[in-house]
Amino acid sequence: MTTSDDTQGFVERPVFSVRDLNVYYGSNLALRGINLDIRPRRITAIIGPSGCGKSTLLRCFNRMNELIPGARVEGQVLYHGEDIYAPGVDPVVVRRHIGMVFQRPNPFPKSIYDNVAFGARINGYKGDMDELVERSLRRAALWDEVKNKLKKSALDLSGGQQQRLCIARAIAVEPDVILMDEPASALDPIATTRIEDLMQELKEDYSIVIVTHNMQQAARISDETAFLYTEVDETTSARWGILVEFGETAQIFTRPKDKRTEDYVSGRFG
């Protein structure tokens, strides 16, 4: 594996440090030997062909894999230096710091207001709820479109608006990291552009990790890119994902160091 050089000369503490990570589903190895650092207040894109383990890796960052029966993790995922898989760590607390936005917008069948307030209420938020809802909706670039219908059902919103509502809901609990699993793949081009613009604004305050099938999207929006690829065992036909290359997005898309990255991003396979 090759990594980007730190030419800045200063040491910036990563949000996540993944060390020798293996992920299994039952007895099947899904990801092997992943090592990478996620830097703060940047957008890190995870790209790779279908089935290479992109979403699996993303779900490791907030222990979402545990919701899948038989999933098991080896190695370490350090969040600000603390292993989130260490005994005694409560996954619910982890997920409070590390929010997630999914491929299909999944608002609750409640009002717009209640969707945004939901997490804060569970967490026993003591501040001004109206203010929190407004701030979160503004931050998600949705306020102007919904301010006069906060009590209306979230399900009446368009797909793009619903996705921005899910982002508002994620940031209302004031997380540190936002994980996004193909957040725009179900949206039209205009709604996609709005989400991409929003991500650029959000990275001022949050670290964002995004899985995307759309390589041009990764090239447009991310600061760093991780390329995952499927390795196949010839004798058993077993397949698992490995990290082939991780570096500055501009480098990955102009002069990738690994031939497999070169072939994948230029559409020579995959």
Next chain:
Amino acid sequence: MRESFHRQLEILDQDVVRLGALVERSTELATNALIEGNKELARRVREGDDDIDRLFLDIEKRALAMLAQQAPVARDLRLIVAILRVVTDLERAGDLAFNIAELVEVEDFRASTIKPVRSLVADLGRTATRLLGMAIDAWTAKDETLASALAQEDDRLDDLHAELLGRLVELKGEDALGPAIRLAMIGRYFERIGDHAVNLGERVRYFVTGDEEHLG
């Protein structure tokens, strides 16, 4: 997945090689026209420049369309960026051959007054043509080693150019002044053709290594 785009890109690159061959031929003809004092040959160089310009514009247009429509990355991106630079160098080298041909048409460089520098001028022209040929070979094969060898050959061309200027200053007789000035210009044009050839080599190195230093 992107087969048709990659095929288009291959054809584009072949056209760059074709443009290179036209410019190399033009430089060679201009050199021969100069050595032989052949105004007919010089006229052919001037007329051939239209073909060079047309092909240059066509390649540039197609490369820009690919940038806009195909969003190329990695080696594809580097190839298109390199092509856009290379065709500009080739087109400029073609213009310089054109400028040399123009001077051949108005001046007879076989006059006895400039006899002392004639073989030097011929050497300069042949060296520039060879350098351009080497650069086009390096581009065709995307051969970084060949590209790196160009700088050395260019030093020889620069030496020849400096020597020519020195010798022109020493020419005797009032009749020599006009031809000497024109030969100084021609020497400069050949030297510039060599620089464009060196640039071509740099673009080959950029394409192969991805190092932006070779775009400058």
